[in-house]
Amino acid sequence: MFRIKKLDIFVAKQFGLLFVGTFFICQFVLMMQFLWRYVDELIGKGLTLDVLAQFFWYMGLMLMPQAFPLAILLSSLITFGNLGESSELTAIKAAGISLMQAMRSLIIISVLMAGLSFYFQDVIGPMANLRFSELLLSMKQKSPELEIPEGIFYDGLPNTNLYVQHKNLDTGKLYGIMIYRQSGSYEDQAIILADSGMLQTTAEKKHLLLTLWSGEWFENMRSQDIGGTAEVPYRRETFANKQILLDFDSGFNMTDADLSGNAKAKSAKQIVHDLDSIRLFIDSVGRNFYAEAKHYVLYSPQLTSEDSVKLQQTSTVALPQLDSVYAHLDKEEKRNVMMTAARQAQSVLNDLAMKSDYANHINRQERTHWLELIGKFTLALSCVIFFFIGAPLGAIIRKGGLGVPVIISVVVFIIYYIFENSGTRMARDDNWAIWFGKGISTFVLAPMAVFFTYKANSDSAVFNIDAYRLLLIRMLGLRQKRHIASKEVIIEDPIYPLDAYYLLHVSESIRQYSIEHKLLHLPNPIEVFFRSGDDQKVETIVAELEDAIDDLTNTKDRQMIAYLNHYPIVATHAHTRPFRRKWLNVATGLFLPTGLFFYLRMCRFRYRLRGDLNTVVETNQLVVNRIAEIEPPAPVTMADLENMPFIADLAKKAKERKSTTKQQDQI
Secondary structure: OOOOOHHHHHHHHHHHHHHHHHHHHHHHHHHHHHHHHHHHHHOOOOOOHHHHHHHHHHHHHHHHHHHHHHHHHHHHHHHHHHHHHOOHHHHHHHOOOOHHHHHHHHHHHHHHHHHHHHHHHHHHHHHHHHHHHHHHHHHHHOOOOOOOOOOOEEEEEOOEEEEEEEEOOOOOEEEEEEEEEEOOOHHHEEEEEEEEEEEEEOOOOOEEEEEEEEEEEEEEOOOOOOOOOOOOOEEEEEEEEEEEEEEOOOOOOOOOOOOOOOHHHOOHHHHHHHHHHHHHHHHHHHHHHHHHHHOOOOOOOOOOHHHHHHHHHOOOOHHHHHHHHHHOOOHHHHHHHHHHHHHHHHHHHHHHHHHHHHHHHHHHHHHHHHHHHHHHHHHHHHHHHHHHHHHHHHHHHOOOOOOHHHHHHHHHHHHHHHHHHHHHHHHHOOOOOHHHHHHHHHHHHHHHHHHHHHHHHOOOOOOOHHHHHHHHHHHHOOOOOOOOOOOOOOOOOOOHHHHHHHHHHHHHHHHHHHHHOOOOOOOOHHHHHHOOOOOHHHHHHHHHHHHHHHHHOOOOOHHHHHHHOOOOOOOOOOOOOOOOOHHHHHHHHHOHHHHHHHHHHHHHHHHHHHHHHHHHHHHHHHHHHHHHHHOOOOOOOHHHHHOOOOHHHHHHHHHHHHHHHHHHHHO
16 A cells, blocks of 8 residues: 655655746746747837737747656756755665655656656647637737837838838937839839828827928829830929828737647647548548549640540540540641640649648648647656656655756757657658657657666666766777886785786796797688687786786885886787677678778787787796896796796795785775
């Protein structure tokens, strides 16, 4: 039985406070991004505060479902990041409570938020979208606020271009006025020049009264009898004072627009109902187009009515008759027939192109309705998916605040935004299937949510930078130099005779290995990718070398420490095949680009191994000579060490000491 515990209340309270703040932040960002699309419709229109308030209100209602997933992602990431950073999440797990149990209250909240998102999209969103579209259309039709600039032509008045050289802001008078008025064609235009004037709005705010002083009026006179090449007469009028009434509606009128084809202004039930009507209409149009296409016949003036009837009845008789009639025509008639057929073919082609555009339009309308219907469910589902991305990531990263969580949230939302918009556009243009285009963002993010949830629940280090750095170093074949420093406290001194024996034995093994394996030769690709097995000989040599180096690190001699740092860190199997698992090697070899990369990488490792082995032999000789200077006084050779009766006892003693050291390290 599910019971609400104090932990559930504590986590829900932490999440709720953050969700409220992040929701308003996300809503503000989305509204600002959306506002830039319609900024031209707002500026210079003289809109009142109540109209602007309606604009932002309906915009906010439309964008709320989009703000829910981003707010859930950011707030859940910060919540569990804060719990992890303050070690509260560690205490929760130490008490035997798993991560999924700690998240169960937020899982329920995210599911409820998904339901709320669907409700907004299905009930409130269509109404808000309808009102917003009507308001936007009314704003587009509203005349701009009259603000005449100086020195340029102002085209904000209907059928009028007004030029003002200078204006007095205190008195409102205009100086150096030039007006171009055109209500019809070229024959119906006028040019007005005036020394000064004044522009005033009438009481009903439907017209502008322009008073002009000391000017001239030039106007073309319409004439129906004048030919195209004759000059158009005009009249000239000189005036001292003249008033002109201009149409200018500065009021705001709400438009009742027909938005029946807008899928965003419909609920899911309305979309399902309209899809049947749209599909029925598309089928009827398709059948009509097909019936008309079957009756396309190219007629010729040389064919009789009987021939035309035969052409319509059957195509098997048409071609022989058409050829036989065309063959009996003279050259001029043939040319006329060809020109007539070309015109008719072009006419048919234009008709088919027009019908194709119309068919694409009505099919696009159907796809738009399907996209909107599927989008109501995918956007609601994204609330749950974003929670299962944000909460596990917060538990893994364990960084609270607005730093790292904001960066990760932005990256995840950008990925979602790119796939969502690209898929919607491709599906709307009929390049992808509708379900695939609208669901591709869900298909991409859902596996990410499952992966992060699994890793967080199993306490896996997904973002271990050192692990990825080591993997990259191994992929690129990079390595670090050996760093051995003198120990301040040494419990047991090195067994120099045994170490010298190991090093001489390693040198001898390397000489034999170099003779048997020619590392400068290219390996067989079949053996590299399709056969299993590693180079056990190199592993044995390197293991014996590392044992000797490990024992010699207990020395007090600084020269010996310097020699030990000359030893390279040898890769034991990278020169044989890319991976230890056979199926990975086979998969890599079958794909040519990766196979070629790893084959060249392996050749590089073979060449580097040859140099490393030569360096080991040279360094071994230096170390053995240094051991000879320390103990015993005479240089030690391989034959001398093999004849020592106590070499077996020394080896046994060294193994016991190393096993004891390993046990102490484990403890």
